Amino acid sequence: MNLAASGLVLCLTTVTLTGCGAVSGLAGDNEVTLKVVAADYGDKPENSSKPYWKELAASFEKKHPGIKVQVDVYSWTDVDAKVAEMVKAGEAPDIAQIGAYADYAAEGKLYSADELLSVTTEADFLAPLADAGKVRRNQYGLPFVASTRLMFYNEKLFADAGIIPKDGKTPWQPKSWAELEAAAKKLKAAGVPTPLALPLGREEAQAETMQWLLAGGGGYADNEENYSIDSADNVNTLKFLRDKLVGAGLTGPVEPAKLNRQDAFDSFSRGEVGMLNGHPTLLKQAAAKGVKYGMTPMPTADGAGHPTMGVADWVMAFKTGHQTQSGKFLDFLYEANNVTAFTEKYDLLPVTTSGSRAMEAATGASSAELKTFLHALPNARLYPVGKKSWAAVSEDVKKNIGTAVQPGGQPEKVLGDLAEMARKAEPR
Structure with a gap:
């Protein structure tokens, strides 16, 4: 892609055309x-x-x-x-x-x-x-x-918690999960009801999960598009969510497995959420409620660059x-x-x-x-949508992933069960 204003370049797929044009026997x-x-x-x-x-x-x-x-x-x-x-x-x-x-x-x-x-x-x-x-x-x-997806944050709540200056001129630009965790702790200490919203409810758990997995160096599939659901990186990502965020009380009063994406967006637009992952539809929703927000790329486990979702x-x-x-x-x-x-x-x-x-x-x-x-x-x-089994895998993620990050959750077992189901569902 040649993005004229930014200079970013994305190579286009090389294609070979074999079947364009009219086909004999078709109606006129x-x-x-x-x-x-x-x-x-x-x-x-x-x-x-x-x-x-x-x-x-x-x-x-x-x-x-x-x-x-x-x-x-x-x-x-x-x-x-x-x-x-x-x-x-x-x-x-x-x-x-x-x-x-x-x-x-x-x-x-x-x-x-x-x-x-x-x-x-x-x-x-x-x-x-x-x-x-x-x-x-x-x-x-x-x-x-x-x-x-980008991470949205409430500028007023961040300024009140001392994370960014009150003049609003210095944006929050975290690189690592350690910085994200530190900001969430400051928000909690400042009385923010939900420092970080983690919507792993049925509405879009597969998306929220993928964002975190990618930021942790993993994902649903490897570079060859083979499932890698139960990889060590993915297990470590869910352990971070379980122990450092959910277990520390930084994800608000609603447990992640019961929090849907739109409910999280609504709470952010009411000024109750410090930060969350969002897509472009949140822009107008938050602005309509008068919320001043910033946006930043998703911080990663090690502070290095990883693909976004x-x-x-x-x-x-x-x-x-x-x-x-x-x-x-x-x-x-x-x-x-x-x-x-x-x-x-x-x-x-x-x-x-x-x-x-x-x-x-x-x-x-x-x-x-x-x-x-x-x-x-x-x-x-993107999701591994080219796999016939993806619809079933996505549904299983929606049903079960939230249990892995609750206190006492078992990331290895949840991801292992998902991986086994995916292998059985995918045609050879």
Whole structure:
């Protein structure tokens, strides 16, 4: 990625195209209606994703009068199950924008990227995201939007606790967990209800866990994408959380296993939390409540640099016989103006080089804050979403990881059980 304003460079994935273009036997453009299923990123009717897709479809149809586009938008609670139901009934949509693709790719139900996209579109994806969309080295998952994570901290609470000067001119820039622990102790001594929020409840425990594992030098998978859930680094990370943070009373009155991400965000926005890991949606929420906050990269176990966490949602095209038409729509979807129209509305990150350049060129306070997250993307590690077993592993993390960090918890056993389940769930 060539980020114009920062000078950061991210190499693009090299691609070989083998299947672009029309396929014999397909219906002509004049006979096709593409069925698209998408997730709703809004949390109320006023900011629903439906208008975006309606306008996108209308604009596409003007340029391709022979192809109609029917888009059905469902809540995140329902969309994955809806697509699974359609596929099971033999009525798969042409295109789905949902949370995971690997199951469908493993079953041979999806077109690969090089069977759909133009050279320009395929080469435009940011390399870490394109790589995360691969199964057996072929890309089936097309990244839709992305986000990274930074640590947010309440500037007033930090100043009152003597961690940063009250003039607000010197930001908090910790490198190590020792510095993080010291700050949490000062916040507790100053009477802050929750010095550090540790949301390991069901809502997004897999994300919070991955952030800490990466910062501890581990992760769910190694550099070859083999599971490494029960590695020594991961065990040590959970022991740090158990003994130095939770056991020391630095994570607040709600035990981590029962604290959900949004509840933690709400508490931060009420001024009750000193620091927590957050994604871009916290920007507006905290600002709306008048909370002055700072952001810093996640400190690490040894103070050295480790990858940060990235998250992407996915687009996939099912083998419905509309390969050419689906490819045309996807090329249109990934045009820079269409990408940025969506990411700007929901404070998310573009998944393409052209979209990243557009965000870099944008001005304003909101854009400046989003660029901080954007600059973390080149070094990001994503969930091992290319593994068919990941959905089951993620669910198991949500159910059990919180017990490992409670007083008396057993990190070795919890991670060992997770690793064994993952090995059994992953096809050979």
